[in-house]
Amino acid sequence: MSAPTTDDLHAITEQVWLSYLDPEGVNPFLPSPDAPPSPHVIAAVSVTGAWEGHVVMTFSERAAELSSAALLGMGDDEVTPDDIADAVGELVNVIGGNVKSLLPDGSLLSLPHVVTGESAGNTRWPAAVEVCRLQGSWQDEKIAISVWTSKSAGEGA
Numbered sequence: 001m002s003a004p005t006t007d008d009l010h011a012i013t014e015q016v017w018l019s020y021l022d023p024e025g026v027n028p029f030l031p032s033p034d035a036p037p038s039p040h041v042i043a044a045v046s047v048t049g050a051w052e053g054h055v056v057m058t059f060s061e062r063a064a065e066l067s068s069a070a071l072l073g074m075g076d077d078e079v080t081p082d083d084i085a086d087a088v089g090e091l092v093n094v095i096g097g098n099v100k101s102l103l104p105d106g107s108l109l110s111l112p113h114v115v116t117g118e119s120a121g122n123t124r125w126p127a128a129v130e131v132c133r134l135q136g137s138w139q140d141e142k143i144a145i146s147v148w149t150s151k152s153a154g155e156g157a
Helices: 006-021 061-072 081-100 117-122 151-156
Strands: 040-049 053-060 107-109 113-115 128-138 141-150
Touching: 006 061, 006 081, 006 128, 006 141, 040 061, 040 081, 053 061, 053 081, 053 128, 061 081, 061 128, 061 141, 081 107, 081 113
Parallel strands: none
Antiparallel strands: 040 053, 040 107, 040 113, 053 141, 128 141
8 A cells, every 4th residue: 555545534533532532422523624623633653664744733723632531531630731732643653554554565664743833833844745625523622634745755666
């Protein structure tokens, strides 16, 4: 497989939401055309080796708080900035690991990197092109998940 698709991202996201954020299935991730507004929170993992690129999750600030609270079993008013960094980092790590399982053997996953606030709006992926994107909402808050590949990896795929 050269790269995952939006359908792959949708299936992975549904599985992760049911496993980690919405085990009762009452607040599913709902695809929509709207992207998270700025300022927002970005969590990313890089894939290196046989396939090179990034898996990126972008959350509205409120979506990051809500998903962190759900993942950590806390009230959303109890979540600290460190909790948010840990939780959204873990979410992108799980989604990234599922994406990596679709890629050629020899692909490796980095540790997560999280950027918050105004600096998140300046995050760029130089020498990379977006392969697929899934945008949606969870509890009326916007989240986007995207997969990027390096231009050299994309040209050979």
